[in-house]
Every structure is written in structure tokens, then in C-alpha cells.
Amino acid sequence: MAEKLGLEEEAYQRIIGAPSSEFLEQLCTTFGVSRTYLEEGSGHLFTERPLPIANILAFRDARNWKQFHTPKDLAISLCLESSELLECFQWSGEDVHVGEKQKQMEEELADILIYSVLFADSIGVDIPTIIEKKLRKNAEKYDVKKAYGSAKKYTEL
Known part of the structure; x- marks a missing residue:
């Protein structure tokens, strides 16, 4: 330091x-x-x-895996990894047992984020740009005065 x-x-x-x-x-x-x-x-x-995007892409490229990373296959992988995250909650009786499942949740979330970076690369989009655009769009849909403290969808506010 x-x-x-x-x-x-x-x-x-x-x-x-x-x-x-x-x-x-x-x-x-x-x-x-x-x-x-x-x-x-x-x-x-x-x-x-910041997400370590360059590290994720370098990891993929060092193994010559880009050839297998089509948008379809990466979208499937994202869904599969999301399902593995859901398994952390299956039969739990509560929303989450954080202490017991923390490590597994971290690993599954990391997989989801890695596949998200790979998917963004495969369709040629910049993650910060699309997130900022989506946040602006959501800000219009979910006005703070109407949405504050509410779990309702914007069409119900």
C-alpha cells in the first residue's frame, strides 16, 4: 500500500x-x-x-473456449447457474440459512457473474453502459415517491 x-x-x-x-x-x-x-x-x-472483466476474458482465451461461447449456450449456462443458486434455498423452510450456505451462494453467484461477462462479450455490449441505461429506464418506471418501500411492479404503482 x-x-x-x-x-x-x-x-x-x-x-x-x-x-x-x-x-x-x-x-x-x-x-x-x-x-x-x-x-x-x-x-x-x-x-x-469494477468487475475483473479482463481477467475473465483472459481466462477464457487462455483455454481457447471462445469458440464454444455462443449467445445461446451462454444464456443456457446463465440459467443453469441461476438454478444452482436457487438450490441453496430449496427445502430450507426459510428464505436463507446464510451461515450454512454462504460459501455455496458466493460460488454460484460468481459463476452467474462470470457467465454474464462472457455473454456480454459474445453479443458485443459494454456492461457499465447497459447497466446505466437500464437504471435510467427503471428510474422512470419506479419513481421514488411511488415506489419507496413498495414491492409492487411499476404497472401497479
Whole structure:
């Protein structure tokens, strides 16, 4: 961390013991860490955590699997992995036993996200762009004043 902040290790150790506001700001900016989390220990640790898209595509390419990754097959794989996530909840009697199933849920969610990246690549779309477009569209459908605290579909609000 010290090196990435442009500090010698000794200086970093001194500063970290009693960090100044400027140092905290530099830490947050450099590593994308939430200031609230650092100061209060609440909220999200990171302000932004980009998907490791390049790593996912490099993993695929190193194995020459792109040839098998058609949109149809990736859509099928997404559904299968989503079904495996649902298995975590089957016969549970409750919504979730988080402690018991956390590791399995994480692995299935990772598979879903990996296949989502591969699917986006196969149809030639940029994930941040399509998410932003969808969020704007949903914001129009689900006005905060009408949708706040409601699980109703936009057609019922």
C-alpha cells in the first residue's frame, strides 16, 4: 500500500497510526475505499469495485473456449447457474440459512457473474453502459415517491 501511495514503508507506518484528513482522502481516492467505512466502520468498504472483466476474458482465451461461447449456450449456462443458486434455498423452510450456505451462494453467484461477462462479450455490449441505461429506464418506471418501500411492479404503482 505504501508504494502505491508514493510513500516509504516507514513513513506509511507512522501516518497510518494517526492519519490526517488529507491522508484518508488520498487512501480513499487511490484504493476506492469508502471514507465512511474508514472513519466509522459502517457502510460499504469500497466506493466502487469494477468487475475483473479482463481477467475473465483472459481466462477464457487462455483455454481457447471462445469458440464454444455462443449467445445461446451462454444464456443456457446463465440459467443453469441461476438454478444452482436457487438450490441453496430449496427445502430450507426459510428464505436463507446464510451461515450454512454462504460459501455455496458466493460460488454460484460468481459463476452467474462470470457467465454474464462472457455473454456480454459474445453479443458485443459494454456492461457499465447497459447497466446505466437500464437504471435510467427503471428510474422512470419506479419513481421514488411511488415506489419507496413498495414491492409492487411499476404497472401497479
